[in-house]
Amino acid sequence: MKAYRKFSQIATLQGALVKDGRKLKAEDLSIIENGSVVFSNEKILWVGNDNDFPSEYLGLSTIFFTGKTLCPELIDCHTHLVFGGNRANEYTMRLNGADYEAIARAGGGILHTMNKTNSATEEELFNSACIRIERIHSYGVGTIEIKSGYGLNFEKEYQLSNLIDRLKKKFAPRIQIKNTFMAAHAIPKTYKSSSEYLDGIVIPLLGKLASEKILDAVDIFHEAGYFSSEDTEKLFSQAKKLSIPVKSHADEFNDNKGALLAVKHEALSCEHLLRTGSDGIDALAKNDTVAVLLPGTGFFLGKPQANARSFLDRGVKVAIASDFNPGSCHCDNVLLAAQLAAPTYKMNLAELWAAITLNAASALGIQNQGAIIDGFAPRFTIFDTPTLDEITYSWGRNLVFFS
Numbered sequence: 108m109k110a111y112r113k114f115s116q117i118a119t120l121q122g123a124l125v126k127d128g129r130k131l132k133a134e135d136l137s138i139i140e141n142g143s144v145v146f147s148n149e150k151i152l153w154v155g156n157d158n159d160f161p162s163e164y165l166g167l168s169t170i171f172f173t174g175k176t177l178c179p180e181l182i183d184c185h186t187h188l189v190f191g192g193n194r195a196n197e198y199t200m201r202l203n204g205a206d207y208e209a210i211a212r213a214g215g216g217i218l219h220t221m222n223k224t225n226s227a228t229e230e231e232l233f234n235s236a237c238i239r240i241e242r243i244h245s246y247g248v249g250t251i252e253i254k255s256g257y258g259l260n261f262e263k264e265y266q267l268s269n270l271i272d273r274l275k276k277k278f279a280p281r282i283q284i285k286n287t288f289m290a291a292h293a294i295p296k297t298y299k300s301s302s303e304y305l306d307g308i309v310i311p312l313l314g315k316l317a318s319e320k321i322l323d324a325v326d327i328f329h330e331a332g333y334f335s336s337e338d339t340e341k342l343f344s345q346a347k348k349l350s351i352p353v354k355s356h357a358d359e360f361n362d363n364k365g366a367l368l369a370v371k372h373e374a375l376s377c378e379h380l381l382r383t384g385s386d387g388i389d390a391l392a393k394n395d396t397v398a399v400l401l402p403g404t405g406f407f408l409g410k411p412q413a414n415a416r417s418f419l420d421r422g423v424k425v426a427i428a429s430d431f432n433p434g435s436c437h438c439d440n441v442l443l444a445a446q447l448a449a450p451t452y453k454m455n456l457a458e459l460w461a462a463i464t465l466n467a468a469s470a471l472g473i474q475n476q477g478a479i480i481d482g483f484a485p486r487f488t489i490f491d492t493p494t495l496d497e498i499t500y501s502w503g504r505n506l507v508f509f510s
């Protein structure tokens with residue numbers, strides 16, 4: 108057991124937890140001034156104002172954090188960080204006027220990264236992923252979801268899911284990794300149709316990986332030109348039979364009713380959602396599927412952003428993630444994405460912090476993270492600032508303080 112005492116502020120998010128991360132008001136941050144926390148390796152045992160510090164814990168190993176702020180650990184619930192090569196030239200082409208989807212149709216995009224990933228060895232991919240994970244951790248992020256999906260053939264996708272499992276084991280418990288299978292990310296040119304690739308590669312491989320019990324979730328790029336609603340239903344049904352939770356990249360370029368389909372299949376989350384209609388937003392509001400918004404991607408693609416307020420006002424559980432990947436968002440800093448999005452999305456600070464802690468945990472199916480309350484996991488991020496509001500105010504500055 109340990110005690111961390113006398114933080115200037117602890118943002119417990121208790122109010123946000125009570126409201127299931129929905130329709131939050133600024134006060135749902137539930138900030139404790141002059142706060143202290145006691146925890147074991149497994150869970151938080153006590154949190155409160157230091158004036159009420161229980162005498163039974165006075166003898167514990169203690170660190171004092173005067174002038175610092177304690178938050179639930181930051182979570183990046185959507186990354187594609189295992190990839191070979193980079194696409195800096197495509198970004199330059201886009202700045203010069205080319206379009207993301209047109210570049211993809213011309214053989215760039217995800218398929219370019221597929222080639223670079225296939226020509227990299229497992230060790231090269233593992234080593235570059237380790238560097239990326241450490242850099243993400245330096246921003247205060249301790250839980251990271253990693254999607255596979257740049258192998259796009261049976262052997263390489265098998266290798267990538269196993270590589271993510273190796274990363275998970277290497278970094279635990281300091282950094283917690285969630286392994287999402289996303290072989291349904293694009294269709295290699297050698298296949299005539301998405302369903303041929305899905306039936307020939309994705310579904311058989313899912314079966315093999317499920318029997319090895321290394322997957323935390325299954326994802327699919329449900330979008331015109333990628334995977335259809337029929338493909339998505341088929342993959343979701345297969346995952347359900349194997350008891351693996353599902354999620355989708357949905358409604359990014361078109362309102363293809365991806366949010367509705369995700370809700371129908373009780374998906375943990377659906378992500379992007381730039382074009383989701385009223386029916387999709389209402390379905391999300393009435394259910395537990397988390398809407399993961401990716402402001403860095405809209406920003407980097409120069410496209411319109413999701414209408415976050417309509418999700419938030421109707422009571423959807425909203426998370427924000429980086430979407431770190433080599434093409435549509437080469438930014439690995441989820442806090443920066445959230446800081447940047449706040450004034451555009453018009454989010455209050457409780458909505459913003461819940462989006463990268465409590466609701467991001469929910470998007471990963473984690474029930475005991477994202478708030479600092481008794482019984483929750485002792486996963487924290489400490490900032491070198493006396494108040495929480497200085498963190499969003501100083502956007503782009505890394506204020507993380509490691510104890």
Ligand code: NIG
Pocket residue numbers: 187216217220328356404430432433434435436
């Ligand atoms: O989430 N949308 C699909 N996948 C990624 C893009 C990947 C890429 O461009 O390499 C995304 O934005």
Ligand code: FE
Pocket residue numbers: 185187356430432
């Ligand atoms: Fe993505």
